[in-house]
Amino acid sequence: MTIPEEVYQEILDRKNNPKEGSYTSYLFEKGLDKILKKVGEEATEVVIAAKNDQTELISETSDLLYHLFVLLVEKGVTLDEINQEMAARIGKKSRIHDRKTIEDY
Template sequence: MIEALYEEIRARKEEPKEGSYTNYLFDQGLDKILKKVGEEATEVVIAAKNNQAELITETSDLIYHMLVLLVETGVSLEEIKTELKKREGKLSKTKERKQIDEL
């Protein structure tokens, strides 16, 4: 499903469709796309404190906007998969991570 959506977004960038929200984002540029990703990420955090239905809706919005960002910046899903595979099976030690208040 995510792959199909990514391909649809990529196709929309290559062949714009009048009135398309996706094309609106591409036309507005990277700063607008980044703003939307930030807004949606914040909404996911808030939704997680509210209810599951809202969390599902906001997570879907975030995934869509992240895919728009990937297409805009030329990052493929294969590159994301490759990076995730590099991390598979590795232990993450909490002592090696910065504390939240240090970020």
């Protein structure tokens, strides 16, 4: 099992077996809006860190991945589903005009 898989499984366990004083349990208790807020905050911190320092970038990326995993668990998305989607993209070519932009949403 990889480290990301272990972290995901620990988060899943915390969702199913809340533990008092656990930050992960706290996020699940507060719900989707809190989790989404944290994902957004961490994504912004990754962008800032990328402009500043590699050590900071590594740390903030780890924070973002953790919060993304919390979001995936909350929404019932498995790492296998993410792996399947990523695998389907390997070697796939798309034209730039086929890609959605923020204005498309």
